[in-house]
Amino acid sequence: MRKFALLSALLAAAALPTVQAQTKLTPIRLQLKWFPQAQFAGFFVAQAKGYFKAEGLDVTLLPIGDQSPIQTVATGAADFGTTWITDLLTARQQGLPVVHIAQIFQKSGFTLVSLKASNIAKPADFKGKRVGVWPSGNEYPAIALLKKYNLTTSLDSTVASPSVQAVTYPFDPSIVFPDKVDLVSAMTYNEVDQIAGLGYSLDKLRIFRASDYGINLLEDLMFTSQKTLDDKDFKGSGLSGKEIAARLVRASLKGWNYAVKNQAEAVNIVLPLCGNTCKGSGTRADAKAHQTWQMAEVAKLYNAGATLQGKAGYLDPAAYKSNVALLKGVGLLKADPAAGAVDYSVWEAATKK
Amino acid sequence: MSLERPVPRLAGAWGALGLSGLGLAGLSLLLARQEAPAQLGPAQPGLWLVGITALLLLGAVGIRQSAQGEGHPARTVPAAATLILLVLAAEAALRAYAVPTGLIPTPSKVLEALWAARTVLWRDALTTFVYEALLGFVIGTLLGLGLALLSVRLRFLERGLLPYAALLSSVPIVALAPVVIKAVGLGVASKTIIVAVTVLFPVLINAVRGLHSAQSMHLDLMHSYAASAAQTFRDVRWPSALPFVFTALRVAAPLSLINAIVAEFFGTEGRGLGFRIQIEVGKFGLDVVWAAIVVASVLGISFYLVISLIERRILPGRR
Amino acid sequence: MSEGGSGKWVVGSGNGQGRVQGMTTLPASTPRRVRRPSNLLPMLAVAVFAALIYWPVMLFANQGAAQKALDSGADLGCKTALACATQLRNPVIPAPGQFWVGMRSLSAQPFSATAAPYNALVTGGETLLGLGLAVVVGLALATLLVRSRSFERATLPWLVASQTVPVVALAPMLAVLLGQAGVQGFLPKALIAAYIAFFPVTIGMAQGLRSPDPLQRDLMQTYRASGPQTFLLLQLPASLPYLFTSLKVAATAALVGSIVAEISTISFSGLGKMLAENSRASDTVALWVIMVYGAALGIALVALIGLLERAVTRWRPVA
Incomplete structure (x- = not known):
């Protein structure tokens, strides 16, 4: 049955683009974690190259607002989403039935950046400093890193006199860096280049990669709600929710594999979809240059861990276990997540592995 | 005017209210016993809702009866009962359908959070209310x-400035906040400035209108008494302007707090009710979010009432 | 809420304009409609004045930011803080030229x-x-x-x-x-x-x-x-x-x-x-x-x- 579906899908993709227009596609809303940019290149490539259509899916990629992708998926405003693992597991702890189905990035790209001139050499030096963090669930890697070195912040609503002053700001490093914070949050694939654009070339910066300090909290993953997975007939498509999920994951991974191999082409696919968000900053404002940098950095996060063992999209159980242990250690998780928090069967069905 | 019969039937009202309240509280307690698995769909569709609605209707009958007459209870009981019954009903409904805290927390969870995070919320409230809203309000x-005052003395200024004030008072604060925060910084000062700007224009407009509202007869009278400009101002213009100023202040008081919170969404140094709301939404700690909203509302209402009280003290003649 | 509190909210019955007006505003009772000269000239004067102080304020604000950036070793593509003030990529207050460029790029094709x-x-x-x-x-x-x-x-x-x-x-x-x-x-x-x-x-x-x-x-x-x-x-x-x-x-x-x-x-x-x-x-x-x-x-x-x-x-x- 599945083979037949795949076969017909492949046929449609390969030879008969006119036929697929007639077969009814299943509408799917995939909530991205951010505005369109190369961070999601794989999904945009899958869209542009017709990989989704070949699987019988009509995918709408939703840009983010201020709320978490978890909330849009848990409430059914979107069917699937991408987010970070901390976000997923804390949501799960709060009773939201969301399920991890595929791991896109195998390595954390989160960093804290300081000026070399400010003489912060190691995380223990963070004490008494001002650290810029993002709100809305994006502050966890910073908290985990700080907690590992026994530092507390004002982000914790139970701590009265924190040892590090957390400064939240709306994502743009230029608002706070370098005069209002000593350390600023930055993703390797985005803000690091934005900071460089502000006039601080990389040799003037000290970059603390969270993953170098054992805080390898996994980022971009695909997830859905338990309700979708349990659905016997997803939106009247005649297919189960699990089958739809497997198709989505399969097409997405195909898109990702293509994107990291053909980065220039992937960037060209992404660029027309950007509003103003693909631009870098300052002297490096050019959107194409910034997205090219981003694509290269994102590819590094994709081509790591399980992907190198030929298991792209697979959540390595050892990595997962260490993530859970880490989150429990810093107190963000109070107990092990329920077994249902991760569903490997979707990835297995998608990749036949 | 009103449709109700004027005969007070308080006993019946109390009975219905009590029954409804006890019923809803009982339902909540009953539901607390059974640990329902977290799920979004209704467990027994409709059934719980019917029960809760029935109890609420009973409560509505009680409220209607308790609102008869002009006595003290008839004025206060209906409002209090409405709030209590709605909160209880929300508690029961949220428990019945096992709505996860990450979506909508039950009122009891909000109370717990209010207590658990009291020191932090107190400090946040201090930042947002005193340093941002109150200070901005006073400065504005x-x-x-x-x-x-300047405008009224210098007609040229009034004619040049007031039209802009009227225009600028309809600028949405969300468009203003990012720019001001970027220019002034993430600290408390940027929020104080934003609040001051939003208070400034309505006060200016109403004050000018008020200063002009002195009746020409009174002004003529002062003139004929050969009163000085200062005397005229103190005895006629200023008193007639005050009611207008207070109207603006009463509107501005709760708004100043709301605007401080909204402005905090665009960046803080890690303190304030808006910061707390934003950071806890990201953690799905919606119980703390609602607790912060409760604190903000109580502060907003109190602020409004205090301004009203001052107004009544200063303007005893007006009701 | 006290009796005074709830009684106060009565909407305008009896005393014509109730207390609740505080949360909104009464229809503008424009006092003494006198034909006044046009506001155009004063408004223009105020606009010119604002434009005149805009330039030094902008220079002053941006110069400070530029100096800080230069001090922390940033390479801005300009040597002195004053030279950088009008071409900062993230200005505190944009220079007129910068604003104009931004305005044009966001409005050139108004319906895209x-x-x-x-x-x-x-x-x-x-x-x-x-x-x-x-x-x-x-x-x-x-x-x-x-x-x-x-x-x-x-x-x-x-x-x-x-x-x-x-x-x-x-x-x-x-x-x-x-x-x-x-x-x-x-x-x-x-x-x-x-x-x-x-x-x-x-x-x-x-x-x-x-x-x-x-x-x-x-x-x-x-x-x-x-x-x-x-x-x-x-x-x-x-x-x-x-x-x-x-x-x-x-x-x-x-x-x-x-x-x-x-x-x-x-x-x-x-x-x-x-x-x-x-x-x-x-x-x-x-x-x-x-x-x-x-x-x-x-x-x-x-x-x-x-x-x-x-x-x-x-x-x-x-x-």
Whole structure:
């Protein structure tokens, strides 16, 4: 049955683009974690190259607002989403039935950046400093890193006199860096280049990669709600929710594999979809240059861990276990997540592995 | 005017209210016993809702009866009962359908969070209310009054400035906040400025209108008494302007707190109710979010009532 | 809430204009309409003055930021702080040239999806739809308030209190809940705008419905007009000026509501979406441009309501 579906899908993709227009596609809303940019290149490539259509899916990629992708998926405003693992597991702890189905990035790209001139050499030096963090669930890697070195912040609503002053700001490093914070949050694939654009070339910066300090909290993953997975007939498509999920994951991974191999082409696919968000900053404002940098950095996060063992999209159980242990250690998780928090069967069905 | 019969039937009202309240509280307690698995769909569709609605209707009958007459209870009981019954009903409904805290927390969870995070919320409230809303309110009011006095003295200024004030008072604060925060910084000052700007224009406009509202007869009278400009101002213009100023202040008071919170969404140094709401939404700690909203509402209402009280003290003649 | 507290909220019965006016404003009772000279010249003078101080203020503010950046070793492509002041990539206050370039790039093709005018129109549409909804809900609630004293006593204090709740803090959660109910796209923004705007409209309408004096009512009775006839022919027309005044107050608030809703929900267009995008993309100049468009939109909305009011009051037989 599945083979037949795949076969017909492949046929449609390969030879008969006119036929697929007639077969009814299943509408799917995939909530991205951010505005369109190369961070999601794989999904945009899958869209542009017709990989989704070949699987019988009509995918709408939703840009983010201020709320978490978890909330849009848990409430059914979107069917699937991408987010970070901390976000997923804390949501799960709060009773939201969301399920991890595929791991896109195998390595954390989160960093804290300081000026070399400010003489912060190691995380223990963070004490008494001002650290810029993002709100809305994006502050966890910073908290985990700080907690590992026994530092507390004002982000914790139970701590009265924190040892590090957390400064939240709306994502743009230029608002706070370098005069209002000593350390600023930055993703390797985005803000690091934005900071460089502000006039601080990389040799003037000290970059603390969270993953170098054992805080390898996994980022971009695909997830859905338990309700979708349990659905016997997803939106009247005649297919189960699990089958739809497997198709989505399969097409997405195909898109990702293509994107990291053909980065220039992937960037060209992404660029027309950007509003103003693909631009870098300052002297490096050019959107194409910034997205090219981003694509290269994102590819590094994709081509790591399980992907190198030929298991792209697979959540390595050892990595997962260490993530859970880490989150429990810093107190963000109070107990092990329920077994249902991760569903490997979707990835297995998608990749036949 | 009103449709109700004027005969008070308080006993019946109390009975219905009590029954409804006890019923809803009982339901909540009953539901607390059974640990329902977290799920979004209704467990027994409709059934719980019917029960809760029935109890609420009973409560509505009680509220209607308790609102008869003009006594003290008839004025206060209906409002209090409405709030209590709605909160209880929300508690029961949220428990019945096992709505996860990450979506909508039950009122009891909000109370717990209010207690658990009391020190932090207190500090946040201090930052947002005292340093941002109150300070901004005072600065905006003083500036507004000052500009109004200047404008009334210098007609040229009034004609040049007031049209802009009227225009600028309809600028949405969300468009203003990112720019001001970027220019002034993430600290408390940027929020104080934003609040002051939003208070300034309505006060200015109303104060000018008020200063002009002195009746020409009174002014003529002062003139005929050969009163000095200062005397005229103190005895006629200023008193007639005050009601207008207070109207603006009463509107501005709760708004100043709301605007401080909204402005905090665009960046803080890690303190304030808006910061707390934003950071806890990201953690799905919606119980703390609602607790912060409760604190903000109580502060907003109190602020409004205090301004009203001052108004009544200063303007005893008006009701 | 004390007796004084709840008694105070009584909508305008008896004493003509009730306390609740505090949360909205009375129809402008313009005192002494005197034909005054045009404001154009003074306004122009004020504008010129503002432009003159803008330049040094901008230089001063940006110079400080540039100096700090240079001190921390940034390579800005210019040597002295003064030289950098007009070409900072993230200026505290944009230089006129920078602003002009940003304005042109965001307005050159006014109806493309990334242009500010198009997105302003989208937001304006949402706000107007929200205001329309607010009028419907406000009229219904006002009618209930005027007709049933128990409804008034049970809900009015909480309607007033709801205005001190930072509704915008609730917007993201509301949007998520609406999303669950399948309400997406244009509508959630309009609903949130309506939620923010309904209160001033409700109170304004309630005041308006009560505004006809006993004499006029008696007249209707001598004509043997039925209840609905009195409502349609006397109360409703009498409430129109109040409606427009409250709509003007509500318009800016509703605009803030729809912009916040755009920021916090899935949006493909609107000023809020542009605001979120550009604040995250470090484009300070774009934020200034959006602020100007937001201000213009707020002013335009109030002007539109003013035009509508004039059209309607001209049509009304009695002023």
